[in-house]
Amino acid sequence: MTRNSTLVGTVLGAATVAMGLIAGAFYIFACGVMPGLARSDDRVYVEVMRDMNDAFENPVFFLSFLGALVLTGVSAGRRAGSRTGGGCGRQRRRTRSPSSSPSPSTSR
Template sequence: MTNNRGGTAAGTVLGAATVATGLIAGVWFAYVCSVMPALARSDDRVFVEVMRNINDVIQNPVFFTPFFGALILTAIAAWQSRGTPAKPWALAALILYVAVFVVTSAVNVPLNDALAAASEPVRARADFETPWVAWNVVRAGLTAVGFVCLLRALSVRGAGDRGAR
């Protein structure tokens, strides 16, 4: 039994949003701490080839489900949390994830597309690596903070549930 708007279904949506956001935060973090530092050690041809391969294979349902799901589920969770202590946390997470979505769509994806179309590896890498890495750090940070906000939303939602028993 719960006193929060939407009851158990709202808690399930909030939990799913949290998991999806955490998965995407982990993807961006993996690039920050391992993928890009490893590729930085590679020559230009290898760097470009591997990034092109990554950009091709990441376009799959296993990635797209949490990537788009985090946005949709967090929006639903924010709407369902109106009138509860979880609302500001869910809303903050939504704003942060929208920013991640904008950065990805406006910066990282166009850089990926330019890399795919480039013919000269040295020039392609020079135009790609520094801005892509910097903006990936931004989206990793935004997603991680959004994940923490969703954890807090779950926490205050759960505290409200315990108080109603």
């Protein structure tokens, strides 16, 4: 395994874990928090949502939320570059020389 493929695998693994954590947070929020808040009074709902928004505004959340996106982008860029030998995903086109192309057969 080359150093580049090890780096690609590490970044891809980190991106997968980060996206899984963010997806889990959204799932818990959608399945547990919002239905629980829907049972409460409107004033309580607004107060709790404001408190949660204040709690979410911290460096750990921003790092995990934006880090998942950045790691996914870096992973995709590295992966595309490793498949084609570099160049941001551009693939080289192979052409055949006229002598190596098969001749059409006329017999049926």
